[in-house]
Amino acid sequence: MNENWKSPNIILGTVATGSNFFRRDDLVELIWDKLRAGSSVQLTAPRRVGKTSIMQFMAEQSIENYKLIFDDIEGINSANEFYERIYLLLLNCLNTMDKARIWVKIF
Numbered sequence: 537m538n539e540n541w542k543s544p545n546i547i548l549g550t551v552a553t554g555s556n557f558f559r560r561d562d563l564v565e566l567i568w569d570k571l572r573a574g575s576s577v578q579l580t581a582p583r584r585v586g587k588t589s590i591m592q593f594m595a596e597q598s599i600e601n602y603k604l605i606f607d608d609i610e611g612i613n614s615a616n617e618f619y620e621r622i623y624l625l626l627l628n629c630l631n632t633m634d635k636a637r638i639w640v641k642i643f
Contacts, residue, residue, distance in 0.1 A: 551588050553589070557589050558589075567590075579591070605629055
């Protein structure tokens with residue numbers, strides 16, 4: 537076994553955050569590069585490999601000029617429920633920008 541290998545702190549259950557989060561800076565930077573270029577990003581991987589943890593980490597460590605919001609929408613069962621959640625997330629995000637919040641509410 538490689539002497540430099542460090543075993544990740546594996547915990548089953550909730551999203552890994554803080555010291556329990558296994559950092560993958562190269563992957564996070566790749567995602568930021570794609571977002572800065574105006575691309576959409578879809579994370580696809582087997583269960584329990586850290587997709588949600590990476591998204592949560594990025595939301596907590598947003599870079600300048602970006603506001604990321606993480607919300608688990610897995611339990612949504614209808615299109616109407618989905619769009620209502622997106623609408624509420626937008627209003628919450630724009631809460632500090634009165635003009636933008638009013639414009640979205642009217643829209």
